[in-house]
Amino acid sequence: MKKTLYLCLAVIAVGPACYSQAPASSSNPITQSEKGLYSVIAGSVVGAAAKMPEENYSFKPTPDVRSFGQLVGHVADANYMFCSQAAGETNPGKNVEKTKTSKADLVAAVKDSVAYCNKVYDNMTDAKGSEKTKFRSFDLAKLTLLSLNTAHTDEHYGNMVTYLRLKGIVPPTSAGQPPPPAK
Secondary structure (H helix, E strand, C coil): HHHHHHHHHHHHHHHHHHCCCCCCCCCCHHHHHHHHHHHHEEEEEEHHHHHHHHHHHHCCCCCCCCCCHHHHHHHHHHHHHHHHHHHHCCCCCCCHHHCCCHHHHHHHHHHHHHHHHHHHHCCCCCHHCCCEEEECCCEEHHHHHHHHHHHHHHHHHHHHHHHHCCCCCCCCCCCCCCCCCCC
């Protein structure tokens, strides 16, 4: 029952944030809706990257997974990859995951990658978003590619939440919410 209540409260809290991203008279409601959703999760990733202390950027829950810092770099690299393809541009190929290790560099890199994606959204229209582009072996609409980026970002934010929790840190999307009941 409490989980359902928390879910409902989260939807109520996030809904206006997503809606506020699109002007009421938007001529590109699909693009603006996609940008709103992306903005919420991208902000959560940036917030998580900022919250994790520098000394935990090399933390791996198990040896066979990425470190927290590598996750941040991976999200930045994926942002560039998905968004450049949707824009029809050459991937800037920052290779953040493999070249950056400090918190300052990784937070800056993920912020820069989000800014890059935001520019792509700003230049996207519903009509341009319906144009097809090749992604691996698929022909996808450009907006579908941007939606994949949002899903990918969301997936790795979930990983980041686990890392934060393992270090006793409340993730950005849970800050201000009551703690779960003790068992």
